[in-house]
Amino acid sequence: MIKATITPSTSAAALKLNEDGSLNVLTSSVELGQGAKTVLAQIAADALQVPIGRVSVSDPDTELTPYDQQTSSSRTTFSMGGAIGKAAADLKRQLFDYAAELLEASATDLVLEEGRVAVRGTPGRSLGYGEIALRSSQGNLIGRGAFSTRGGLDLETGQGIGSVHWHQGAIGCEVEVDMETGKVKVLRLSPHVFAGRVVNPRLCELQLEGSAIFGLGQALFEEMAYDDRGQLLNANLGDYNIPSFEDIPKQLNPGALEHTGSEELHGIGETLLPPVMAAIGNAVYNAVGARIRDLPLTAEKILRELQRCCD
Numbered sequence: 001m002i003k004a005t006i007t008p009s010t011s012a013a014a015l016k017l018n019e020d021g022s023l024n025v026l027t028s029s030v031e032l033g034q035g036a037k038t039v040l041a042q043i044a045a046d047a048l049q050v051p052i053g054r055v056s057v058s059d060p061d062t063e064l065t066p067y068d069q070q071t072s073s074s075r076t077t078f079s080m081g082g083a084i085g086k087a088a089a090d091l092k093r094q095l096f097d098y099a100a101e102l103l104e105a106s107a108t109d110l111v112l113e114e115g116r117v118a119v120r121g122t123p124g125r126s127l128g129y130g131e132i133a134l135r136s137s138q139g140n141l142i143g144r145g146a147f148s149t150r151g152g153l154d155l156e157t158g159q160g161i162g163s164v165h166w167h168q169g170a171i172g173c174e175v176e177v178d179m180e181t182g183k184v185k186v187l188r189l190s191p192h193v194f195a196g197r198v199v200n201p202r203l204c205e206l207q208l209e210g211s212a213i214f215g216l217g218q219a220l221f222e223e224m225a226y227d228d229r230g231q232l233l234n235a236n237l238g239d240y241n242i243p244s245f246e247d248i249p250k251q252l253n254p255g256a257l258e259h260t261g262s263e264e265l266h267g268i269g270e271t272l273l274p275p276v277m278a279a280i281g282n283a284v285y286n287a288v289g290a291r292i293r294d295l296p297l298t299a300e301k302i303l304r305e306l307q308r309c310c311d
Contacts, residue, residue: 001170001275004163005267006073012066012146013083015044015091019140021115021130023050028060028068029080034269035203036076042199043081047088049112050129066144074167074267077199081265082147091143098136099127169193169271171212173249175283177290182299182306184220184284188251191272195256196264207268208254215276217243223296 014026025044031037037057045052058065068080092112099117100107109120118126133141151161174188191208198204221241225233234240256268277295285291290305 001168001271003074003167003169003271003274005075005078005165005167006070007151007161007164008149009069009073009075009079010146010148011068011075011079011083012144013080013087014066014145015048015084015087015143017091017095017129017133017141017143019130019134021050021128021133022054022056023048025055025057025084026065027058027080027084028062028065029076030060030071031057032071034076034207035200036071036080038203039077039199040080040084043077043084044088047085048092048129049114051115054115066146074269074271075165076267076269078165078265078267079147079149081199083145086145086147087143088145089143090145091141094136094141094143095129095132098132098141102127102132102135165266167193167266167268167271169268169275171215171272171275171279173276173279173283175280175287177284177287177302178299179288179306182302184280184297184299184302186216186220186247186249186280188253189216189249189276189279190251190253190255191276192255192257193268193271194266195258195268196266197262198256198258199265201256204256204268205254208256208272209252211270211272212252212254212276213243213248215273216248216280218295219277219280220247220296220298223298 016024016026023044025040027040029036041052041055041057045055095117096107096110099110103119103125105119110117111120116126116128117132149164151164153160153162170192172190173186176185176187189212191212195204221243227233281292281297284297288306289309290302292301292305
């Protein structure tokens with residue numbers, strides 16, 4: 001699987017350093033359960049060497065929080081993470097400028113050390129972030145940054161930069177098919193992506209597991225049924241068939257490939273969803289020789305195809 005991300009796009013962020021040394025990340029990225037707040041807090045904490053417990057990430061408010069183009073297309077960690085990195089660089093410059101005057105040192109001789117600005121080689125000469133913000137007479141310090149990508153396709157020729165970032169992934173699966181009933185049981189799913197640098201390994205694993213299970217539902221269970229008048233027959237979750245815990249394979253083996261030392265971030269939100277259905281369909285074909293070309297791969301369709309092959 002290779003997946004694009006929306007191009008061009010823009011994200012902006014602000015980091016507000018308070019007098020108590022806490023850090024507010026102001027962003028319009030939407031937390032929809034994908035772990036965006038956790039990852040963005042980690043990126044900010046790492047960039048400024050602030051304990052993550054002292055970092056809070058805002059909810060979006062279009063009157064107050066900086067612009068973000070959209071929360072979609074697996075772009076939040078890449079684009080908003082980039083914007084936070086630039087905002088951190090701006091805030092770091094301000095910290096060094098104020099600390100240089102207070103510590104009577106050159107800004108080029110200063111380093112960040114776990115929530116403090118210190119003179120390189122002289123750890124005893126340092127100031128905490130909160131004290132610098134307090135003594136700056138600004139009340140707080142605010143760093144701002146924006147991350148934009150360029151590109152796009154010419155609508156007339158179709159030429160240009162289709163995506164500034166390509167997301168790669170692959171999935172393998174093992175299935176068991178009952179020849180008498182046509183029932184498919186997925187024994188193992190192994191979703192893997194290229195992530196560049198993984199910010200939060202656990203969230204990455206959960207995202208890949210979620211994609212695999214979502215795809216399994218589409219492959220084997222989920223179907224919108226209509227009558228001959230076009231009326232939807234299963235319009236609620238009481239009638240719409242989704243996988244239960246018993247249908248989820250006992251072996252889910254997610255993995256993310258990293259480039260050691262790389263700072264490049266790749267989105268993984270949707271990459272591993274589309275190939276799940278194809279992988280399961282191929283596995284069913286390899287098991288019993290039934291090639292089903294429309295979803296879901298129900299037992300009835302498999303039995304009909306087996307009967308057709310026999311005839």
